Amino acid sequence: VSMLSYPDSKPGDVVVWPEGAVPGFLLQESASLDAISAYIGERTLIVGATRYEWFTDDTPVYYNSLAVLDATANQTGPISLYDKHRLVPFGELAAVDFIPFGREFAALLPPTTQRLAASGFRPGAGATAVDTGKLPPFVALICYEGLFPEITRKANLVDRAQWIVLVSNDAWFGAGMGPAQHYAQNRYRAIETGLPLVRAANRGMSGIVDGYGRETMRTLPAETAPEGWSTTYGRDRIPEPAPPTVFQTRLGAGLYWFSLCLFALLAFLSWRR
Known part of the structure; x- marks a missing residue:
């Protein structure tokens, strides 16, 4: 201080x-x-x-x-x-909040283990x-x-x-x-x-x-x-x-997904040949 x-x-x-x-x-x-x-x-x-x-x-x-x-x-x-x-899984986020049907599974556990599985940040x-x-x-x-x-x-x-x-x-x-x-x-x-x-x-x-x-x-x-x-x-x-660019204001993550789809399409066409 x-x-x-x-x-x-x-x-x-x-x-x-x-x-x-x-x-x-x-x-x-x-x-x-x-x-x-x-x-x-x-x-x-x-x-x-x-x-x-x-x-x-x-x-x-x-x-x-x-x-x-x-x-x-x-x-x-x-x-x-x-x-x-x-939140970081396991480290901050409670296991019951990100594991599918986590709370239902936790209900089957002993009380102490239930509290451990439900402990974490909100x-x-x-x-x-x-x-x-x-x-x-x-x-x-x-x-x-x-x-x-x-x-x-x-x-x-x-x-x-x-x-x-x-x-x-x-x-x-x-x-x-x-x-x-x-x-x-x-x-x-x-x-x-x-x-x-x-x-x-x-x-x-x-x-x-x-x-x-x-x-x-x-x-x-x-x-x-x-x-x-x-x-x-x-x-x-x-x-x-810095002045915003078109990649930041218009495309964003869409450019990444477009590139991924284009690569997958080219890979598929190459495989078909």
Whole structure:
């Protein structure tokens, strides 16, 4: 939290913290929110946070969320909230929610196993552009969601976002090539949409990428070994969006499906010969 008071910070700055930056349920812990608000000042903080809601039967429902905090808004809690909707199977999404007839099969299991099969996060409502009224609208992505181009394309076309915010927890990759590969895949979301990408990763690569896929800032040099990573920060201006192309606004994923069908047709005609 003390890094929020870095010397070159200015009012109006946007600070982005990664997924898993704060343990526990930050949005339900008023003492933690008060402590962070004291350091935020006149800036805005975007942070990944786990949260829960209570159902009427006193059953908690958990969400993997991205929250926007603003101490000047004179309210407790986030001014905007996005819930991750594309969850990782087994890791986040309960087995009963993606295995066919999962709940029916789970009913046949012992009670303890039933609870295990049903444990996981609840998916959010879907892709959207987060509009706080203070910041330019942005596409919110959490970790795994950055692998799917249709999410950023949909949110960009429908809501006309101006940038992408991706928070991730790459610690589970370990000291292998996983963090670098994940970062490289996320850069394609900027290229596909023409939107600048701001990426904050826990135990991974954080930086800013413009709408052409060019890296304008990274918190650590490319040659830094994963086992040597430590808490750090970077600062830069968010680039302007690149001009949209016909592939982004008109064709989208249709070009890929057309190419696939054309290839299948040519392969079939060649086989018939």
